[in-house]
Amino acid sequence: MGILIFLSFVFISYYLRFINQSRILYYLFVFVLILSILGILSYSPNQEPYLNFSGIIGYEISKFLVLFFTKFFSVILILSLALFPIIHQNYIKLFFSILVSLFFFQLPFKSPNFIDEYIGFFKYPIFFFISLIILFLNIKPFLIKSQKSINNEQSQEKEEDYDVVIEENRSNFFVQEIKEEKSKPQLVFRKDIVESFQFEEDNSDFEFEDLSKLIEEKFLEFNIKGKVINWTIGPVITRYEFEPAAGIKLSKIQSLSDDLTLRLKTSDVRITPPLPNKGLIGIEVPNKKRKIVYFKKLIENEEFVNSKKPLLFALGVEVDGKPRYEDLSKMPHLLIAGSTGSGKSVCINTIIASLIIKNTPKTLRFLLIDPKMVELSLYEGIPHLLMPVIKDRKMAVKVLKMAVAWMEYRYKLLAKVGAKSLESYNNKTGDYKPYIVIIIDEFADLILTQGKDVEGPIARLAQMARAVGIHLIVATQRPSVDVITGIIKANFPVRIAFKVPSKVDSRVILDTIGAEKLLGKGDMLYIPPTSSEPQRLHGAFISEDEIIKMVNKITFDYLNQKFMEKFSKTNEELIYKIINDGYISVFCRDDDIALEEKQAIVSNLIKYHLVIDMKDEEIVQLIEEIRSDYYQPIEEFSAYVEDEEDNEFLEFSGNYDPLLKEAIKLIAGRKTTSATFLQRKLKIGFARAARIIDQLEELGIVGPADGPKPREVRITPEKVDEILRKIR
Incomplete structure (x- = not known):
């Protein structure tokens, strides 16, 4: 019997296939449990070993224990050893599995003639199959659970502790987000959105013209001897690897790029610095027919889909067409420059789309600053935003200072638990x-109008924000020294340069020439975090229509859930009409100049499509409640309040806010309220409004926070005067 149990244990060990320090304790528990059960079942050590219920091993254990501890204390000791592993998670499954196994294999030890016993017991096939099924069902749950627990242990050792889920349809996702407020976040690959993206396979014949002889002949005209060793054909350019003869200066070769462009009858030939580890010079010649690098093809790649890095994004392809993905957390900030039409805005869109496709609002939030009021406004309405897209320059300065306050608050949280990074804090606390990710488009406009007020917060964030999970992406079409100052360059080692007008602009952004020779439309030079030499990449293409479809789908899922919460019913046609006709601002922006007019229209649409018997005032109040918490605030919002005189964010002193009494008058008679409601009515910053909400909660005027839902108001208009008299 002992041999059979031992073989079963070997089988379990082989099935798990993982041995590390954390599994040593597991094997010890299993071994103790097996020995304990054998001892329990060996109730009569006076029998012969082959007649004993639990075999020779159980016989010897029982005999030894009875000899030293008597039968009574032996039973207590054995039961204690048996129960010790069972109290640990999932070991009870193993306990029952072994009991069932012992029952089925006990017959050989009751009689030396065990073949007859087996035949007699299993003479009916039904008993045999039922026995196998019971045994399998008992062992299977334990084995499967053990495999999962091992995978969990391995994933916890990794820096990014996130699971990847691939979903066809996530229309009910935000329901789960609210219900599982404290659960471990997941990376959700939105396959339903990716399938709507554009991708056209280019099956046309590629005409490759071997220009290696022409290159050698042209160099020979200028007394430069050498030979083209190899070439790499890509979707946009072909790179020829040229080996110059001994004694040829590199600067002499690079000065001939314009002459080589004329001789090859093409546009903008670029001569690269020496290729790493090759001792060759790259000569990059544009292809006659350029292929489009589709964004969809990059994000459908398994490397991206299965990645557990939350800030991984698709940057483009290398010269040979190989997909290139970068992790923003490793950069940790990114500076982008390029003239109009070079592909800068499309690059920003591909980065945002890559992050949205895999992340939920629980794992990633955006802060978008768009002084041009055009490019980033497309993302208005997605729940990943921390607040509406910032279009006002002065508000942008305030928000950047607020971001510095968030950073300082997070550092305090990390210090309390002894964590060195946001990943470590998340894994330690479970919170x-x-x-x-803060994205600033057209940084030149901000820096020229706001000057040091913008440069200071950005420099602080760039220096310190990496450890607390705050990352910057700054873009400009004017890479001049008065925009990209020395402080900015020093804190943004990772940079992307698209086509720029001159060599001077190229030196400002890259500290070297070359960007002026790019082809535009996504052609870029990229300085990675691991190198100081620019690498040539070709950016992926995503159209404006694709962005709108993605934003509309995500906004629909989120707003649909909001309607179910407030109105207890929803209508697909209504939600899409609100989104497509431009009424989404009614639910997510307080500063819309046509808010009241749009709100009246949306109220009539709701009454018509939902067929509800509600007054207009009640519908408007529910709309305001949705708007008040549309962009779910994070904990850091209420950590600091705004001093409006000097625009600094200081810690609250503990006294009541001067606007507290006015806030009480505003919310009296309402069912619910929120920080954004007070922000809009009192015309103050969000952080200050959030602090007033906290003070109202301390006074018992509003209820406690319940996730993203508005606060319950607990006073009536009749009690307002009494409460105001008590507040000094």
Whole structure:
């Protein structure tokens, strides 16, 4: 019997296939449990070993224990050893599995003639199959659970502790987000959105013209001897690897790029610095027919789909067409420059789309600053935003200072638990904080109008924000020294240069020439975090229509859930009409100049499509409640309040806010309220409004926070005067 149990244990060990320090304790528990059961079943050590219920091993254990501890204390000791592993998670499954196994294999030890016993017991096939099924069902749950637990242990050792889920349809996703507020976040690959993206396979014949002889002949005209060793054909350019003869200066070769462009009858031939580890010079010649690098093809790649890095994004392809993915957390900030039409805005869109496709609002939040009021406004309405897209320059300065306050608050949280990074804090506490990505489009406009007020916060964030999960992406079409100052360059080692007008602009952004020779439309030079030499990449293409479809789908899922919460019913046609006709601002922006007019229209649409018997005032109040918490605030919002005189964010002193009494008058008689409601009515910053909400909660005027839902108001208009008299 002992041999059979031992073989079963070997089988379990082989099935698990993982041995590390954390599994040593597991094997010890299993071994103790097996020995304990054998001892329990060996109730009569006076029998012969082959007649004993639990075999020779159980016989010897029982005999030894009875000899030293008597039968009574032996039973207590054995039961204690048996129960010790069972109290640990999932070991009870193993306990029952072994009991069932012992029952089925006990017959050989009751009689030396075990073949007859087996035949007699299993003479009916039904007993045999039922026995196998019971045994399998008992062992299977334990084995499967053990495999999962091992995978969990391995994933916890990794820096990014996130699971990847691939979903066809996530229309009910935000329902789960609210219900599982404290659960471990997941990376959700939105396959339903990716399938709507554009991708056209280019099956046309590629005409490759071997220009290696022409290159050698042209160099020979200028007394430069050498030979083309190899070439690499890509979707946009072909790179020829040229080996110059001994004694040829590199600067002499690079000065001939314009002459080589004329001789090859093409546009913008670029001569690269020496290729790493090759001792060759790259000569990059544009292809006659350029292929489009589709964004869809990159994000459908398994490398991206299965990645557990929350800030991984698709950057483009290399010269040979190989997909290139980068992790924003490793950069940790990114500076982008390029003239109009070079592909800068499309690059920003591909980065945002890559992050949205895999992340939920629990793992990633955006802060978008768009002084041009055009490019980033497309993302208005997605729940990943921390607040509406910032279009006002002065508000942008305030928000950047607020981001510095968030950073300082997170550092305090990390210090309390002894964590060195946001990943470590999340794993230690289970209180998962989202990454925050701040994207500034047209940085030149901000820096020229606001000057040091903008440069200071950005420099602080760039220097310190990496550890607390805050990352910057700054873009400009004017890479001049008065925009990209020395402080900015020093804190943004990772940079992307698209086509720029001159060599001077190229030196400003890259510290070297070359960007002026790019082809535009996504052609870029990229300085990675691991190197100081620019690498040539070709950016992926995503159209404006694809972005709108993605934003509309995500906004629909989120707003649909909001309607179910407030109105207890929803209508697909209504939601899409609100989104497509431009009424989404009614639910997510307080500063819309046509808010009241749009709100009246949306109220009539709701009454018509939902067929509800409600007054207009009640519908408007529910709309305001949705708007008040549309962009779910994070904990950091209420950590600091705004001092409006000097625009600094200081810690609250503990006294009541001067606007507290006015806030009480505003919310009296309402069912619910929120920080954004007070922000809009009192015309103050969000952080200050959030602090007033906290003070109202301390006074018992509003209820406690319940996730993203508005606060319950607990006073009536009749009690307002009494409460105001008590507040000094």
